[in-house]
Amino acid sequence: MLCGIDEAGRGPLAGPMVIAGVVLKKQITQLDDSKKLTQKKREELFEEIIKNSIYHIVFKSAKEIDEKGISACIKSSILEIMNNIKAEEYLMDGNTSFGILNLQHKIKADATIKEVSAASILAKVSRDKYMCEIAPKFPNYDFEKHKGYGTKAHVEKIKEFGRCREHRVSFKLKSLNEDNIGIQKSLF
Known part of the structure; x- marks a missing residue:
């Protein structure tokens, strides 16, 4: 069983960074890197992912990012996901495991590994909704x-x-x- 992990909002000037972890319980078609999907498609897939997965979503506020730094926020979020989702393997999109044992990483995993694509979608849609709610x-x-x-x-x-x-x-x-x-x- 694989838990895919991805983040949204690492680089913006405002708002939180959101990190999601997903274990799919059922095959979901049309999953892809959230940046390659339309907003409408992301929102449709978001609902399907929520219904057909074990997931955990973590928000790190602008204040936390300022105080602790991006890497520390990502690392603590991944550890929280690993504590809340029991899986045989954990795979993060990107080029580092942030020093976390048992965490694999792969560049472009959000476009090639369905569980990471699903995490990408949950993180992106959650963050976008938050930004619209606070607007x-x-x-x-x-x-x-x-x-x-x-x-x-x-x-x-x-x-x-x-x-x-x-x-x-x-x-x-x-x-x-x-x-x-x-x-x-x-x-x-």
Whole structure:
């Protein structure tokens, strides 16, 4: 029995990183890397995966990412998944096992291994839903449109309004001439 693991939201300027682990109980067709699927298809597959798998989804907030770092957040999330899903093998998409024993890794596993594709979809859809749900609380940023990624429009909003509590202050923007000293964070 294989547990596939993948993350969504490693690189955005705002919002959480979401890591999912999945063991499929039944064959599901049309699984693929979440980035290759339409939003509609991802959402359809999300429901099918939830019904036909053992899964665990972990959210790491912008604050946790700023305090602990991306790698530490990924590692603790994988360990949480491994504690909640008992499997014979664990496979993470990417090029590292983060020093975790019994964790295999494979580049592009999200496009080639069905369990990792399913994890990719659960992580992406969960993160996108979260960003849409919080968007009304932070209307200046249009989170529902760019989901916190560093689009030109999002960077312009940060220039105009500063950062909110959903932004990762440890992620510096060259276009704002930011360095690691003196970054101001909006508090609303």
